Amino acid sequence: MNKHDLRVLKTKQNIHSALTNLLKKKPLTHIKVTELCKEANINRGTFYFHYQEVGDVFKEFFEEIMLDLKKSYNEPYYHTDFLNGKTLDPKTVRIFHHIKKYEDFYKIVFSQEVSSEYYYMLFDEIRSFGLENEHAVHQGKLNNYLHSYSANAIIGLIIEWYRHDFQESADEMNVHLVNILKL
Incomplete structure (x- = not known):
């Protein structure tokens, strides 16, 4: 079956949504295939056609x-050869739009009831974006500490937004980020 088949995409989207709902109530390690199937309103055969275990669903959803x-992180780089925080246009910042799109997932990641493993997975991903874009961000040699600092700065903004229940719009958060970069 084609992974771009609309039925497959809808089924996987439904399973991802069901997993998100269950993760709001309990840790990943306590979610069983049976309850995920029930939440997604699919049979076990459908589940096992696509996955071997619940962890595979989380891994796929996390990767997505x-x-x-x-893509959201890199958006400002598409509009300039050199990214300068002092001249950055807030309209080119897309990271907070991404967070809003996946708000339920991020509420789980930053919840105090879940393992810090999710935080570190997110941290490692954001840090890797900086390492990949090192040449575009600054001239000269950057070190691992700077990339870790930058990743935590972005996550810090997201956590503060989370603490305010994502009440501000993504556009307002873009302005906050740009204003901070101008300091």
């Missing part, structure tokens, strides 16, 4: 979200 996050 991180791919979208990477």
Whole structure:
């Protein structure tokens, strides 16, 4: 079956949504295939056609979200040869639009009830974006500490937004980020 088949995409989207709903209630390690199937309103055969275990669903969903996050993170780089925080246009910042799109997932990641493993997975991904774009961000040699600092700065903004229940719009958060970069 083609992975771009609309039926497959809808089924996987439904399973991802069901997993998100269950993760709001309990840790990934306590979610069983049976309850995921029930939440997704699919049979076990359908589940096992696509996955071997619940962890595979999480891995796939996390990778999908991180791919979208990477595209959002890189958006300002498509509009300039050299990214300068002092001249950055807030309209080119897309990372907060991504967070809003996957708000339920990020509420789980930053919840105090879940393992810090999710935080570190997110941290490692964002940090890797900086390492990939090192040549575009600054001239000269950057070190691992700077990329870690930058990843935590972005996550810090997201956590603060989370603490305010994502009440501000993504556009308002873009302005906050740009204003911080101008300091």
